[in-house]
Amino acid sequence: MKVRSQASMVFHLDKCIGCHTCSIACKNIWTDRPGAEYMWWNNVETKPGVGFPTQWEDQEKYHGGWELEDKPKNPELKLKLQNRLRTYTNLFSNPAMPTMDDYYEPWTYNYNDLFNSPLGPDQPTARPISRVDGQPIEIESGPNWDDDLGGSNIYAANDPLLQSMTPEEKQRLFSIEQLFYFYMPRICNHCLNAACGAACPSGAIYKRAEDGVVLINQDKCRGWRMCVSACPYKKTYYNWSTGKSEKCILCYPRLETGQAPACFHSCVGRIRYLGVLLYDADQIPDALKVPDEQLVERQREMILDPHDPEVIAAAKASGVPDGVITAAQNSPVYRYVKEWKLALPLHPEYRTLPMLFYVPPLLPVLNATQPSGTQRVETDLFSSLENARVPVRYMSRTLAAGNDDLVIKSYLKMIAVRLYKRHETVGDVTAEDAQAALAKANMTAEEAEAIYKLTSIPTYQERFVIPPYSREGDIEEVYDPQQRKAETGFGKRQGPQRGL
Amino acid sequence: MKNQNSSKHKMRTSLLWVALFAFFIFGCSSAPVEKAQLPSADEIANGNVENGLKLFMGNVHLENGGPPCMGCHSVADNGILGGGALGPNLTNITAEKSEAEILGLLSNTGSFISPVMLPIYTDHPLTTQEQSDLLAFMKSSAGQPETDKEWLVIVISILGTVGVAIAFGIIYRDRLRNVRRAMVRKAEKELL
Numbered sequence: 001m002k003v004r005s006q007a008s009m010v011f012h013l014d015k016c017i018g019c020h021t022c023s024i025a026c027k028n029i030w031t032d033r034p035g036a037e038y039m040w041w042n043n044v045e046t047k048p049g050v051g052f053p054t055q056w057e058d059q060e061k062y063h064g065g066w067e068l069e070d071k072p073k074n075p076e077l078k079l080k081l082q083n084r085l086r087t088y089t090n091l092f093s094n095p096a097m098p099t100m101d102d103y104y105e106p107w108t109y110n111y112n113d114l115f116n117s118p119l120g121p122d123q124p125t126a127r128p129i130s131r132v133d134g135q136p137i138e139i140e141s142g143p144n145w146d147d148d149l150g151g152s153n154i155y156a157a158n159d160p161l162l163q164s165m166t167p168e169e170k171q172r173l174f175s176i177e178q179l180f181y182f183y184m185p186r187i188c189n190h191c192l193n194a195a196c197g198a199a200c201p202s203g204a205i206y207k208r209a210e211d212g213v214v215l216i217n218q219d220k221c222r223g224w225r226m227c228v229s230a231c232p233y234k235k236t237y238y239n240w241s242t243g244k245s246e247k248c249i250l251c252y253p254r255l256e257t258g259q260a261p262a263c264f265h266s267c268v269g270r271i272r273y274l275g276v277l278l279y280d281a282d283q284i285p286d287a288l289k290v291p292d293e294q295l296v297e298r299q300r301e302m303i304l305d306p307h308d309p310e311v312i313a314a315a316k317a318s319g320v321p322d323g324v325i326t327a328a329q330n331s332p333v334y335r336y337v338k339e340w341k342l343a344l345p346l347h348p349e350y351r352t353l354p355m356l357f358y359v360p361p362l363l364p365v366l367n368a369t370q371p372s373g374t375q376r377v378e379t380d381l382f383s384s385l386e387n388a389r390v391p392v393r394y395m396s397r398t399l400a401a402g403n404d405d406l407v408i409k410s411y412l413k414m415i416a417v418r419l420y421k422r423h424e425t426v427g428d429v430t431a432e433d434a435q436a437a438l439a440k441a442n443m444t445a446e447e448a449e450a451i452y453k454l455t456s457i458p459t460y461q462e463r464f465v466i467p468p469y470s471r472e473g474d475i476e477e478v479y480d481p482q483q484r485k486a487e488t489g490f491g492k493r494q495g496p497q498r499g500l
Numbered sequence: 501m502k503n504q505n506s507s508k509h510k511m512r513t514s515l516l517w518v519a520l521f522a523f524f525i526f527g528c529s530s531a532p533v534e535k536a537q538l539p540s541a542d543e544i545a546n547g548n549v550e551n552g553l554k555l556f557m558g559n560v561h562l563e564n565g566g567p568p569c570m571g572c573h574s575v576a577d578n579g580i581l582g583g584g585a586l587g588p589n590l591t592n593i594t595a596e597k598s599e600a601e602i603l604g605l606l607s608n609t610g611s612f613i614s615p616v617m618l619p620i621y622t623d624h625p626l627t628t629q630e631q632s633d634l635l636a637f638m639k640s641s642a643g644q645p646e647t648d649k650e651w652l653v654i655v656i657s658i659l660g661t662v663g664v665a666i667a668f669g670i671i672y673r674d675r676l677r678n679v680r681r682a683m684v685r686k687a688e689k690e691l692l
Contacts, residue, residue: 050680050683054680054683055678055680055683058679061676061679062676063676093672093675095675095676096675096676097675097676098676098679099676099677099679101681102676102678102679102680140681141680151692152522153687154683154684154688154691157687158683158687163669
């Protein structure tokens, strides 16, 4: 057993209000630079929708992620993008590259037009100008162009995940008063089997040993952009100004000083949880060579119980510091993912082992079979999953590689928690109904209470359990920690530069 | 054990460098130069037209390693694409220049010397036999039409460029282009 720790995340989609505060917090800190204007290390998508960049989930187009070889015996995992030979033949002409139009052309407005316009009968207007070449542009798309189902019969209708749904289900998604949509905030998944790192010809992408954050070394990056194609989540971006690729760094400078990443910290709905997961790195190859439906369960098996004395001993033997083990024991992510099995990884079928998990959204709570008009709380709200408006098939295609069972189990628990608390606080749900819902979800009242507490009234310290980073201890032997502390932030800064 | 291996390896590498260096110093040096001589009247009379053609076209190598005439010249109907166009067309050269002048040019000894051929053939002079064969070949071409194949070269170049472009288009036909714009256009067409 080779125990590693991974900074992991849970996003509770039921709580996301789609306000984009996370995106703005990230943009203001990290990507407000020339060449990075179009990057959204954190973005929020409306689902169903095409996302950012357009139709990123369609791997027949973008060739991201991994696939199993088409062999009956011992199939090996290979990059969907290309093998090593093709990497070199395509080095100067990568065929699976999203164009600027598939992201969007970043723009600003020529505000001087407002100040310099001569006196006249009309209000002056500020023309939109491109932030790439400074020329006036026609704005055709943006990073959240289809927000709240805007232009849904062009954008949402072309969601790659809708292709497998029946015409009735599709119909229901878009009919007035029956429609269903939710928000999907996305950052880098900091995968255990990152396709971006595997595809990089320069070996510039690595996973930090201490917390598994995936980073691009700006000195080693040569801008081949294979990571842009290989990442199935399209979460590495090419900076045309520095000639290097960039991605979410999980705000590691903040983590190292005990703060939650900016997008987590600023989240209005408090949907984000951060914690450490201990996992068995030896199991990675086998966990990826199973059929799609088993991927999530195998990933859960890899995640180890930090309370188990055997795991603790193995973690210590593998060099995991005590503070990290304690953090893993208090991790909210562990509870959501492994203990309660509520949270599921985004598109596990890409086989990158993403370590960002989503609690599927139950919203809207209204009944699907009920015609519009008055609805009664005790009978029509959260009554049963069969009547819910949530298309389970759509959620399972998003979060469980098509395994409906896992999504249903997660939903049953969430419905049971709601009914149980409704019975407790409002009282219009009978005790029998609440007990029946708990029994159906195969859970106890204590578990329902714990889920309620961590979901609805968690404190800052409960949401973000950041492990201590013992950097001083690690450098002690070669450098005086006091001196390093005093010197941090001083000295020459060398920005990323094009070329070798 | 490890040390032995590495020292052996080092020695082998240094030997390789010495061999490579020696090749650059000695391997590329020119053959000893002999001075070009003019052929005797007998040899001129015995010039072989067919052999002259082969020498001209480069089918048979010139003895001292000079480049074949066809690189720059054309004579009558030589080859599908004709000869080079850098030097003059030599189809009716015997009508314009005397034998002595031609031989003077070939051997770089005459009163009129080509400034282009001088440096090329000084180190790689033609033998007397070669000169007489080539002279015979040029004589035999007298009266034949001068063919101009330059248009063919241009046509082949254009077709080749188009062909390579098509080949690359086929190789990269699956590349990603314009996901969003294509999607929007298609959807708008269907909605109207």
